[in-house]
Structures are given as structure tokens and as C-alpha cells.
Amino acid sequence: xxxxxxxxxxxxxxxxxxxxxxxxxxxxxxxxxxxxxxxxxxxxxxxxxxxxxxxxxxxxxxxxxxxxxxxxxxxxxxxxxxxxxxxxxxxxxxxxxxxxxxxxxxxxxxxxxxxxxxxxxxxxxxxxxxxxxxxxxxxxxxxxxxxxxxxxxxxxxxxxxxxxxxxxxxxxxxxxxxxxxxxxxxxxxxxxxxxxxxxxxxxxxxxxxxxxxxxxxxxxxxxxxxxxxxxxxxxxxxxxxxxxxxxxxxxxxxxxxxxxxxxxxxxxxxxxxxxxxxxxxxxxxxxxxxxxxxxxxxxxxxxxxxxxxxxxxxxxxxxxxxxxxx
Amino acid sequence: xxxxxxxxxxxxxxxxxxxxxxxxxxxxxxxxxxxxxxxxxxxxxxxxxxxxxxxxxxxxxxxxxxxxxxxxxxxxxxxxxxxxxxxxxxxxxxxxxxxxxxxxxxxxxxxxxxxxxxxxxxxxxxxxxxxxxxxxxxxxxxxxxxxxxxxxxxxxxxxxxxxxxxxxxxxxxxxxxxxxxxxxxxxxxxxxxxxxxxxxxxxxxxxxxxxxxxxxxxxxxxxxxxxxxxxxxxxxxxxxxxxxxxxxxxxxxxxxxxxxxxxxxxxxxxxxxxxxxxxxxxxxxxxxxxxxxxxxxxxxxxxxxxxxxxxxxxxxxxxx
Numbered sequence: 001x002x003x004x005x006x007x008x009x010x011x012x013x014x015x016x017x018x019x020x021x022x023x024x025x026x027x028x029x030x031x032x033x034x035x036x037x038x039x040x041x042x043x044x045x046x047x048x049x050x051x052x053x054x055x056x057x058x059x060x061x062x063x064x065x066x067x068x069x070x071x072x073x074x075x076x077x078x079x080x081x082x083x084x085x086x087x088x089x090x091x092x093x094x095x096x097x098x099x100x101x102x103x104x105x106x107x108x109x110x111x112x113x114x115x116x117x118x119x120x121x122x123x124x125x126x127x128x129x130x131x132x133x134x135x136x137x138x139x140x141x142x143x144x145x146x147x148x149x150x151x152x153x154x155x156x157x158x159x160x161x162x163x164x165x166x167x168x169x170x171x172x173x174x175x176x177x178x179x180x181x182x183x184x185x186x187x188x189x190x191x192x193x194x195x196x197x198x199x200x201x202x203x204x205x206x207x208x209x210x211x212x213x214x215x216x217x218x219x220x221x222x223x224x225x226x227x228x229x230x231x232x233x234x235x236x237x238x239x240x241x242x243x244x245x246x247x248x249x250x251x252x253x254x255x256x257x258x259x260x261x262x263x264x265x266x267x268x269x270x271x272x273x274x275x276x277x278x279x280x281x282x283x284x285x286x287x288x289x290x291x292x293x294x295x296x297x298x299x300x301x302x303x304x305x306x307x308x309x310x311x312x313x314x315x316x317x318x319x320x321x322x323x324x325x326x
Numbered sequence: 327x328x329x330x331x332x333x334x335x336x337x338x339x340x341x342x343x344x345x346x347x348x349x350x351x352x353x354x355x356x357x358x359x360x361x362x363x364x365x366x367x368x369x370x371x372x373x374x375x376x377x378x379x380x381x382x383x384x385x386x387x388x389x390x391x392x393x394x395x396x397x398x399x400x401x402x403x404x405x406x407x408x409x410x411x412x413x414x415x416x417x418x419x420x421x422x423x424x425x426x427x428x429x430x431x432x433x434x435x436x437x438x439x440x441x442x443x444x445x446x447x448x449x450x451x452x453x454x455x456x457x458x459x460x461x462x463x464x465x466x467x468x469x470x471x472x473x474x475x476x477x478x479x480x481x482x483x484x485x486x487x488x489x490x491x492x493x494x495x496x497x498x499x500x501x502x503x504x505x506x507x508x509x510x511x512x513x514x515x516x517x518x519x520x521x522x523x524x525x526x527x528x529x530x531x532x533x534x535x536x537x538x539x540x541x542x543x544x545x546x547x548x549x550x551x552x553x554x555x556x557x558x559x560x561x562x563x564x565x566x567x568x569x570x571x572x573x574x575x576x577x578x579x580x581x582x583x584x585x586x587x588x589x590x591x592x593x594x595x596x597x598x599x600x601x602x603x604x605x606x607x608x609x610x611x612x613x614x615x616x617x618x619x620x621x622x623x624x625x626x627x628x629x630x631x632x633x634x635x636x637x638x639x640x641x642x643x644x645x646x
Contacts, residue, residue: 047543047546048543050543050545051543051544051545051546054545054548054549055439055545057430058430058431058433058434058439059434059439060430061426061427061428061429061430061431061434062430062431062434062435062448064427064430065427065428065430065431065452065455065515065519066448066451066452068455068512069451069452069454069455069458071466071470072458072462072463072466075466075469075470076462076465076466079469123361124361124364125361127357127358127361127362128358128361128362128364128365130358130361131355131358131359131361131362132362134358135355135358135359136362145362145363145365145366147637148365148366148369149365150633150637151369151630151633151634151637152365152368152369154566154569154570154629154630154633154636154637155369155372155573155626155629155630155633156570156572156573156574156575156600156625156626156629157573157575158573158575158600158603158604158622158625159372159376159573159622159625159626159629160372161603161607162376162603162607162618162619162622163371163372163375163376165607166375166376166379166619167375170379170615175608186368189365189368190365193365217351217354218351218354218355219347219350219351219354220347220351222354223350244457244459247458247459247460247461247462248459249459249460249461249575249576250460250575250576250600250604253604253607253608254604254607254608257608281459281461281576284461284462284464284465285461285464285576285579285580288461288464288465288468288580289468289580299465300465303459303461303462303465303466306459306461306462307458307459307462310457310458310459311454311457314450314453314454314457318450
């Protein structure tokens with residue numbers, strides 16, 4: 001609360017300071033017949049007081065909003081960093097009362113499921129965005145697809161988990177990394193479509209006209225000219241979607257379930273995908289409520305890795321998209 | 327693929343890349359159309375699958391499912407009233423805290439209180455709040471928010487026992503509707519702040535200039551002109567936040583206490599539909615799966631309705 005107060009005070013000063021700089025006593029004004037310093041604001045009038053009060057309130061709202069961000073980040077970093085060591089990345093999760101251990105299998109499982117999800121959702125998402133922004137731009141149909149994309153991104157992640165459970169677990173009678181990866185792909189799809197669409201909008205119309213004027217087909221224009229031009233922005237947007245998917249827990253709870261062991265990697269990898277898989281997010285959930293100190297510490301360490309993943313990709317994509325080429 | 331017959335004039339076979347390109351020239355637009363339609367397809371598929379799986383439970387319990395309070399897998403008796411109640415009340419608590427703060431942030435970041443560069447940086451920080459995984463909020467809430475709100479809850483109970491929502495003391499664990507609602511508020515705050523800000527920013531500048539020109543102060547302009555003009559966008563932002571709060575799972579599951587009963591007191595443990603699914607799906611079988619699908623169908627329908635309304639409202643302000 002002290003912080004909020006501090007900010008509301010500084011708001012008050014800022015307001016008065018800006019007021020002074022905007023309206024200095026202007027000697028030229030007298031020449032036009034008006035005496036100087038008549039257009040001052042009376043600080044005690046109800047209108048000014050109301051404005052100052054509201055400004056203070058919004059400043060405190062901003063401080064209140066940033067408070068949890070600082071609190072979550074500092075807590076996760078302090079609690080998680082003390083438990084991070086090399087073993088955490090390679091060893092298997094500890095059972096009750098066992099010391100040490102790590103979440104190597106959860107990192108492996110998360111990577112495999114996110115990669116599988118990305119493998120489905122990136123091509124479909126990018127091509128869907130290509131249709132909306134290249135072939136149906138400005139039409140009612142594009143607007144409808146955009147509408148459904150937003151609706152799909154609003155579907156709760158647990159419902160997507162229920163859907164993947166129905167598609168895979170009920171039919172194969174088997175919890176699997178396949179099911180988890182499929183759920184993640186549905187969650188990534190709308191984010192990728194929107195990120196790609198935004199990136200394609202930045203490519204100037206002249207590049208398309210130039211390509212088409214040289215006799216290129218639709219496919220050649222998109223694949224050789226438009227997509228390469230938009231590629232950096234698409235990659236950053238997609239990375240953001242992938243990082244977010246890595247933190248999703250709810251859809252994995254009853255699709256990939258959890259596993260104490262590494263997934264067996266065979267030549268075609270299918271065997272690994274057919275089995276229940278561990279993930280960082282589910283590990284945090286499972287270990288957070290256990291009474292064993294060592295497992296709680298691992299939950300914090302895994303949470304730190306998830307937070308860093310999202311934080312770093314967000315910051316990098318921020319800088320990458322801030323520098324627009326065109 | 328008969329690439330030989332298509333080689334025009336030149337007497338050589340096409341390599342794979344060239345064959346692919348020939349084919350893509352023909353099917354590229356339909357292919358992208360198919361991908362675009364797959365988004366609609368997935369939504370329909372979700373609806374169909376969840377609906378079909380819920381059918382046995384719908385036939386057995388009918389609408390009584392929505393008004394029954396028993397959830398007993400052993401006797402195959404299922405009713406989702408406590409969970410639906412918990413879903414709605416936790417979302418209301420979240421919005422109660424998130425609306426004033428979120429609107430304050432939106433105004434703070436859309437008006438010229440700060441230089442544009444600082445505004446953009448702060449907006450990014452608020453967006454980061456939405457990027458932190460929900461399970462991390464659950465973990466943090468368990469160790470920070472729950473102990474704090476155990477004390478706050480005890481104080482509320484001692485000071486205002488005559489208010490129905492505080493009429494019972496918090497449980498020993500401290501888990502309950504209030505801490506879950508507070509963490510939910512933090513999670514939906516960025517949605518309200520960012521989308522309201524977008525609506526305010528997309529208003530035409532003439533509105534503000536005209537109002538200021540008539541002698542209104544900055545805050546008179548904001549409250550009497552800008553907020554009413556962006557109102558549908560702001561309501562849309564609140565609806566989107568409501569949609570997220572209704573479907574949010576991990577943080578709520580970890581903080582709400584998962585008690586399948588209805589308590590007027592928000593200091594007591596409760597449950598939501600999403601938490602019910604998170605807790606029971608992995609071990610469910612038979613009619614229980616169907617009952618859980620029925621509950622998911624209700625949650626899905628509710629969030630879909632809220633999200634579609636929100637989308638329509640947010641679009642309206644962008645068309646001004």
C-alpha cells in the first residue's frame with residue numbers, strides 16, 4: 001500500500017509540474033489585450049479536485065496491478081533458483097522422503113508433446129492465416145474465420161483436454177503423449193493463426209503485385225515472396241504460442257497423465273508417444289500439494305523453468321516484432 | 327504422380343521439388359481454405375464429441391443434473407449444482423476485484439499521463455501477467471495468498487459475522503472461495519486492462535478534441551465522453567474476462583478446497599466445474615465419465631455464449 005501511496009503522491013506532483021511547464025507566464029499575452037496569468041487553474045475547485053483524485057486512483061490501480069507480477073516473479077525466482085542444479089535436469093522425480101532427484105523425464109515429456117503439437121498446429125495455423133489474409137482479405141468469410149479463431153481461443157483449456165480425452169483416451173483406452181500433444185495443438189492453433197495474420201498484414205501489397213506481375217502463381221507468390229518476408233514475425237509469434245503451450249496443465253491432467261520414467265525413444269518414436277508422459281506443468285501441480293519438502297522444492301524449480309520460458313520468449317518476441325523491417 | 331506427361335516440351339523428368347510445385351500451384355488455395363475451415367471444424371467437433379459422450383448422463387438425469395447437489399460415483403448419482411454455483415460465484419468474486427483495477431489500468435495506459443514509451447512498456451508488463459502459467463499462480467497462491475487470506479478471512483468473520491458471505495470462519499487449511507477468487511482476479515486483470523485499453527485507444531481523436539474544446543477537464547472528458555463511447559468494448563473486455571474466469575482450472579483447483587457443497591460463506595471451501603473435471607477425469611469410468619462430459623458440456627456452452635457475446639461487443643467499438 002505504501003507503494004500505491006507513493007505513486008499517487010508523485011502523480012499529484014507530476015500533474016502540477018506538467019501544468020507549470022505547459023502554462024508559463026507568457027509576456028506576449030499582454031500585447032493581445034489579455035493580462036498574463038489569468039488562465040490559471042484553481043487547485044481547490046471541485047472539478048480540479050475530482051480530476052486529481054481520479055488521477056491518483058488510476059495511478060494506484062496501475063501499482064496494484066503490477067504488485068502481483070513482482071510478487072509472483074520474485075517468489076518463483078527466490079524459491080526456485082535455490083533448488084536448480086544439474087541433477088534437476090537429468091534425474092527422475094523423487095518418491096516420498098527420498099532426497100535429491102529432478103525432473104528430467106518431465107522436461108523430455110514436455111518437449112516431445114509440445115513438438116508434436118507444434119508439428120500439427122504450425123502448418124495448419126499458418127495456412128489458415130494465409131487464406132484469411134491473402135485469398136479472402138476483406139471478405140465477410142475472412143471476418144467469420146477470425147471470429148471463430150477468437151472463439152476457439154476462448155474455449156477453456158480443460159474443455160480442450162476433455163475433447164482430447166474423448167478423441168484418444170476413450171477410443172484407445174490408453175493415456176498417451178499423443179493425446180496430450182493433440183490437446184496442446186488445439187490450444188496453440190488460434191494463437192498461431194492470429195500471430196501469422198498480423199505478420200502477413202505487415203508485408204506491403206507491392207511485393208505481392210510484383211510477384212504476380214512476373215507471372216507467379218498464388219502458391220509461388222505466397223511461398224517464395226510473402227511468407228519469407230513475414231517469416232521473422234511469424235517465427236516469433238509461433239515461439240510465443242509454443243512457450244505458452246508448455247505451461248498448460250489442465251489439458252494434460254487426464255490425457256498424458258504423468259509418468260515417473262523417461263519415455264522410451266525408439267527408431268520411429270511412435271512407441272514413446274503411445275505411453276503416459278510426464279510434463280513440467282503437471283509435475284508442479286502434483287508436487288505442490290504434497291507434504292514432502294523436497295518435492296515442494298522441485299515444484300518451485302519446475303515453476304521457475306516454466307516462468308523463465310514464457311518470460312524470455314515474450315521479451316525476445318517483443319524486441320523482434322518491435323523492429324519492423326518494412 | 328505422372329510428372330512425365332506434364333513436362334512440357336522438355337524431355338526430362340521433373341524432380342520432387344518441381345513436381346510438388348506443380349501440384350501446389352493447383353491445390354494451394356483449396357488447401358489453405360481447408361485449413362481455415364478446420365478451425366470451424368474443430369469447434370464443431372468439440373461440441374459434437376462432448377455432446378455425444380454426455381448423452382447417457384443427459385438421458386438419465388435430464389435437467390435434474392443442474393439442480394441436484396449429490397455427486398456420488400459409488401451410487402451413480404450425479405448432480406452439478408454445487409460446482410455450477412462455485413463456478414459462477416468464484417468468477418463474480420474475480421470480477422469484483424478485477425474490474426475496478428483493470429479499468430484504472432486501462433485509463434492509466436490509454437490517456438497521456440505518461441510518455442508513450444513508458445506506456446507501451448507498462449502495457450507489456452501487464453500482458454506478462456497473462457502469460458504466467460496458471461499452475462504457477464496456483465503454487466504461488468498456495469504459499470502466499472492462502473496464508474494471508476486465512477488471517478483476512480478470520481478478521482472478516484470476527485468483524486462482520488452478520489454479513490452472510492462472511493458468516494462462517496475459514497477452515498484450518500485456509501483454502502476457499504475467497505483466495506481462489508483473488509488469484510482468479512489477478513489472472514483475468516490483464517484481459518480487462520488490455521482490451522479496454524484497445525477500445526479506448528481506437529476511439530477517434532475528434533471526440534476528445536471536441537470535448538476539451540468545449541471546456542471539459544481531462545477527467546470530465548474521460549468519464550462523460552470516452553468511457554461511454556468505448557462502453558461496448560469495455561463490457562466486451564469484462565465478458566472475455568468472465569469467460570476466462572469461468573473456465574480457469576489449475577489455480578482454482580489448487581486454492582478452492584474442492585468441497586462438493588454449497589456454502590453462502592465465501593470463506594468456506596467450494597468447487598467449480600473445471601476443478602471437478604481436473605480432479606475426477608483421470609480416475610472416472612462408466613456413467614461417471616458421461617456425467618463429467620455433461621458437466622463439461624454445460625461449462626463449454628456457458629463459456630461459448632459469454633465469449634461470442636464478448637466478441638460481438640468488442641467488434642462493435644472498433645467499427646465506430
